[in-house]
Amino acid sequence: MRYYLILLFVFTGFRVSAQDCNSILVGEVYDFHDNRPLDGASVSITGKDRTTLSKEDGKFSFRNLCDGVLELEISHPSCTTKFVIITIKGDTFEKVFLEHHLEELEEVKVVGNIPKNTNSGQEDRLSQKDIERSSGGSLGDALKRITGVSTLNTGGNIVKPVIQGLNGSRVLILNNNVRMQDMEWGDEHAPNVDINANQEISVIKGAAALEYGGDAVGGVIVLNPSPIVRRDSLLGKTQMNLFSNGRGGNITSSLTRSYESGLYITGQGSFKRLGDLEASDYVLSNTGIREMGISLNVGKRDFIQGWEAYYSYFDTEIGILRASHIGNVDDLIQSINSEQPNVINDFTYTISRPNQEVSHHLGKLNYYRRMEGFGKWTLQYDFQKNRRFEYDIRVGDDADKASLDLQLTTHSLLTDIKFDAKRGLDIKVGLMGRYQNNFANPDTGVRRLIPDYDKYDLGAYSVAEYSLNESWTVDAGLR
Secondary structure, three states, X not given: OHHHHHHHHXXXXXXXXXXXXOEEEEEEEEEOOOOOEOOOOEEEEOOOOOEEEOOOOOEEEEEEEOOEEEEEEEEOOOOOOEEEEEEEOOOEEEEEEEOOOOOOOOOOOOOOOOXXXXXXXXXXXXXXXXXXXXXXXXXXXXXXXXXXXEEEEEOOOEEEEEEOOEOHHHEEEEEOOEEOOOOOOOOOOOOOOOHHHOOEEEEEEOHHHHHOOOOOOOEEEEEEOOOOOOOOEEEEEEEEEEEOOOOEEEEEEEEEEEOOOOEEEEEEEEEEEEOOXXXXXXXXXXXXXXXXXEEEEEEEEOOOEXXXXXXXXXXXXXXXXXXXXXXXXXXXXXXXXXXXXXXXXXXXXXXXXXXXXXXXXXXXXXXXXXXXXXXXXXXXXXEEEEEEEEEOOOOHHHOOOOXXXXXEEEEEEEEEEEEOOOOOEEEEEEEEEEEEEEEEOHHHOOOOOOOOEEEEEEEEEEEEEEEOOOOOEEEEEEO
């Protein structure tokens, strides 16, 4: 019996000795953005009452650890808390990266009259209240609230924005980071954009306009949907507007489902219907409008990498004032001298000839990835298809045939790298390739205004910004 007790004591002592916890974990906490060590980061071992703080050089350590798997919780002011799984096997070293500059806020309101200075030189932004007030109007109507922006109107429903006297192809429209391609050359061609699909609208000028195209002489109109907050939530919004002139209105609704993982899906739709507009004493016959738009956005956003798939469809039918259709100079002189239009009919919601019918499809795939101590790489493909019909008053077999039937198809591929690891210096370099096909239907029976063509674009650009101090910033661009 004594012999067995001695053996039991020996094996028990050996087992206790094997469980001695003498391992050391040494770690370092760095800023992912520029590889700077983070001082004062809180590092805790999950499930145990052990916490330490990183030092000025970003280092931290835990002693007397047992071999095995443990989880660290690392947090720092203005950083998203990070959890890291570590396998301890003897003395172990671990490097942890946090994004010190990332802090999500639900809403920030800055009140003031000074234009927002950005790396684009100057940016004028519409407030959320102004966008909501313009929900029943057009993009041009909303932008008139910005100093230096006016409009070129054709009737009451076709509104083109004019920036510092320039419009059309001299003013670029960036819709959810996609340059719009929608036959903007015509004075009576309004932007094919649903203002209700975007909650951030701004006008920028300066060297950064070279990023979007060398022809952005007037400026760039930037449209973006609301940023997605990384949390488990369901957010919806519906707005309705009614108009006495036109006896109609519009309704718009959106719904966003987001998750803490960064996954999100957003759906939006709007519809607008107005009948004939009216002056004080008579009806402006055939000036109604029907407009609809839908958009769907699916993606996943993380700090390191993310992707997005976006699709939107915009369709509009616009009536042209019936009395404005003239056949010769005598009719024009008579219309100018007349106190009232030559054609005045009863109010109606029906849109007849002359009129425009336009549809626009837009699709986008986007991917980005951040690299520690380097910057951010982005790759994007987008597709657009614009179809325009313009109808005049025609007779006989051509009565229902469009006088102008154009289709513009565009494919674009863009990639850029942003170098921002050095504090105070941002450099962005990018490449762009684009293929465009224009088809003018010859079956209209009218000489084609725009011939068929294939267009190939290849561009490279670089923009840089350097902050001399808090008051002075130098920016430059090359394309």
